[in-house]
Amino acid sequence: MATQPIMLVEEAETAIHDLELTKKKIKTAFQNADDTIKDMDNFLEQVTWIHGSPSELKTELRAPTNDQDKLKSDMENSKADMAEFLKKYDPTNQVQKVTAKALEEANTKRGRLVDKIAKLDDVVDSLKAEYSGLKAKNLELKRGTKEGENILPRH
Incomplete structure (x- = not known):
């Protein structure tokens, strides 16, 4: 019976040791996350410093050749940094x-939009052709009535 309390103490010590290791791993993970955030902030800072605001960039692009080379x-x-x-x-x-x-995507x-536009162009072309045909027929009817012909049947 004396071995049972000793085993419980050993299990407790092992559990405490495991918890301490887990605690260290968590601290390391948080530190790595902080380092990652700092690296990202530094990278963004460099990009902002290199490119600057849009107006600054335009000024630099109009600058003399040496500045353009830089x-x-x-x-x-x-x-390369990216x-x-x-x-x-x-x-x-x-x-x-x-x-x-x-x-x-x-x-x-x-591509789908180009296809749809092509189909719409075809529809527009056919409508224009139909309109031209109707316009010609209308003109023909007008000419016929001017000349005294009675093209339309009377009821």
Whole structure:
């Protein structure tokens, strides 16, 4: 019977140890999340610094060649930073996959719209042809009545 309390104490110590490990893992996860948020904030700050506001960007684009070369270099660095960021935070390329899927859907919808527009153009063309035919027939009827012909039957 003396072994049972010892086993309970050992189980309690193991449970406490497991809880402490879990607590450390949670702290590490929170720290990693904080680091990720800081990295993202830094990245956004760099993008804002490189590109600036739209009016600043327009001014830089009109700047002399040296400034344009610097801007081009900064933009290439920004692309490299973005690639590094995606590699770090999107290792499975979900952003690229979602973007490709959205682009494919947009192209599909665009294709459908082009088809619908073509059908509408066909309808408009046939209506124009029908209108031209009716207009010609109306003109013919008007000419016939002017010349004294009685084209329409009387009842």
